[in-house]
Amino acid sequence: MKYWIHTFLIFYSLMTLCQLQPFLNERDQLVNQWVEFKQGEVMGVIEDEHGKPMIAQLRFFDPDGAIVKRIQSNEEGSFEAVLDEGRYTLEISKGYEYEIKQLPIEVQNENPLTLTSISLARIMDWGAKQYISGDFHQHSQFSPDGRNTISEVFDANRANGLNSGALTDHNTVSGNDEWVTLAKDSNFIAIPSQEITTKQGHYVALNTTELLDITELETKNDVEKMISMIHEQGGLIQINHPGRQFLNWEQAALFDAIEIWNGRAMPPLSDQTGVETSFSYNEISKKKWFDLLSSGVKITALGNSDNHDISGGSMGASISENKTFNEWMADGWYNGNPRNYIKVEEQSITGILDGIKQGHVFITNGPLMDITMNNVSFGDTLENVVDAEISYLIASNHGNLQQLNIIADGKVIEEIPLAANVPTIGTVTLNLSPYHWVVFEVTSESFEYAISNPIYLK
Numbered sequence: 098m099k100y101w102i103h104t105f106l107i108f109y110s111l112m113t114l115c116q117l118q119p120f121l122n123e124r125d126q127l128v129n130q131w132v133e134f135k136q137g138e139v140m141g142v143i144e145d146e147h148g149k150p151m152i153a154q155l156r157f158f159d160p161d162g163a164i165v166k167r168i169q170s171n172e173e174g175s176f177e178a179v180l181d182e183g184r185y186t187l188e189i190s191k192g193y194e195y196e197i198k199q200l201p202i203e204v205q206n207e208n209p210l211t212l213t214s215i216s217l218a219r220i221m222d223w224g225a226k227q228y229i230s231g232d233f234h235q236h237s238q239f240s241p242d243g244r245n246t247i248s249e250v251f252d253a254n255r256a257n258g259l260n261s262g263a264l265t266d267h268n269t270v271s272g273n274d275e276w277v278t279l280a281k282d283s284n285f286i287a288i289p290s291q292e293i294t295t296k297q298g299h300y301v302a303l304n305t306t307e308l309l310d311i312t313e314l315e316t317k318n319d320v321e322k323m324i325s326m327i328h329e330q331g332g333l334i335q336i337n338h339p340g341r342q343f344l345n346w347e348q349a350a351l352f353d354a355i356e357i358w359n360g361r362a363m364p365p366l367s368d369q370t371g372v373e374t375s376f377s378y379n380e381i382s383k384k385k386w387f388d389l390l391s392s393g394v395k396i397t398a399l400g401n402s403d404n405h406d407i408s409g410g411s412m413g414a415s416i417s418e419n420k421t422f423n424e425w426m427a428d429g430w431y432n433g434n435p436r437n438y439i440k441v442e443e444q445s446i447t448g449i450l451d452g453i454k455q456g457h458v459f460i461t462n463g464p465l466m467d468i469t470m471n472n473v474s475f476g477d478t479l480e481n482v483v484d485a486e487i488s489y490l491i492a493s494n495h496g497n498l499q500q501l502n503i504i505a506d507g508k509v510i511e512e513i514p515l516a517a518n519v520p521t522i523g524t525v526t527l528n529l530s531p532y533h534w535v536v537f538e539v540t541s542e543s544f545e546y547a548i549s550n551p552i553y554l555k
């Protein structure tokens with residue numbers, strides 16, 4: 098009986114081997130091809146329009162438009178990347194005020210590709226209009242779920258054209274000294290901060306250096322205590338991604354800011370049909386903020402990346418029927434996307450905090466706006482207005498612009514078409530006597546979007 102089993106097993110093994118043989122040959126061929134697959138080097142220097150070397154972001158796209166690699170040039174403008182042989186589109190950018198350049202390149206193993214003096218021109222200057230850009234919710238390795246060193250996060254901020262930023266690691270202030278020191282001799286304003294991650298919601302304590310060791314907020318009193326501890330340090334407190342997790346809506350007026358746009362979910366555009374809640378909660382946050390404004394609560398809306406990985410990854414794949422969602426997902430998740438533009442009286446932490454307190458802010462992932470209504474702007478109050486003259490300038494380095502929506506008490510009361518690729522300047526007069534607040538929103542043909550803080554009417 099034993100022998101029979103042995104004989105059968107040998108016979109069976111031989112049969113299996115014969116069946117496998119064609120597959121093994123195929124595998125060997127694949128391995129050989131793979132061994133022959135070579136890599137090549139690309140290097141170069143990025144300069145501004147005056148020939149000054151600068152730090153910028155570079156992304157390599159394959160012929161299907163998928164991102165293969167994301168790097169940044171250094172302080173001397175130079176960059177170096179190793180990629181598989183082949184054709185790519187190299188995109189060079191630096192936030193929303195510089196042009197976005199796209200170059201077709203070919204990577205070869207034998208000949209390293211050197212791209213000397215690629216110039217990237219500044220095409221808009223919102224700094225001249227007293228605006229400072231800032232991302233006030235970002236993580237480093239000091240967070241258990243953060244990937245990068247603090248200096249990598251710092252470089253990514255500048256490569257993405259940010260003027261200021263906060264480091265907000267979960268329940269720690271350990272990275273703040275390095276964050277502030279790195280910015281010391283630069284014109285970047287580094288704000289020491291922390292993210293208070295509690296079981297009842299997450300908060301950014303902006304401009305705080307002392308650790309707030311809070312993981313539970315069980316009573317209303319706990320919330321009030323947390324807020325006053327932050328204010329005592331000279332800081333501001335933001336409710337993070339409330340559409341995902343926030344319970345204390347009846348206490349919302351006590352907070353300084355509300356993050357209505359968090360980079361881990363889609364921009365708060367109106368149509369997000371079919372997108373799961375974990376990627377569409379910004380729409381919920383925006384609606385809740387509108388409800389607060391309509392109930393008479395004044396609270397500044399902010400938008401931040403909540404970045405955990407400067408390479409744009411670690412978002413987690415998701416499948417959806419929504420085309421805009423898939424495009425948005427494929428574009429990655431970078432520092433400063435979205436970001437705030439704050440109108441400041443002085444270029445300092447104090448200037449930024451005051452600007453936030455007063456609501457002199459719009460949020461964007463591309464479109465820039467400069468709007469006045471009877472000569473006041475975002476965060477200001479107008480009294481006894483009947484006819485309001487609204488002057489607007491809307492521009493974007495992405496192109497794609499679609500329309501400017503004027504929203505009063507939560508409803509779109511005017512839609513103004515925008516030129517897709519050139520700045521649109523205009524004036525419109527509207528009767529605003531029935532309304533209490535006005536917000537401006539810029540839409541695009543893709544996922545670029547901007548939204549302002551309100552002008553209040555009394």
Ligand SMILES: [Zn+2]
Binds near residue numbers: 234235236292
């Ligand atoms: Zn966070």
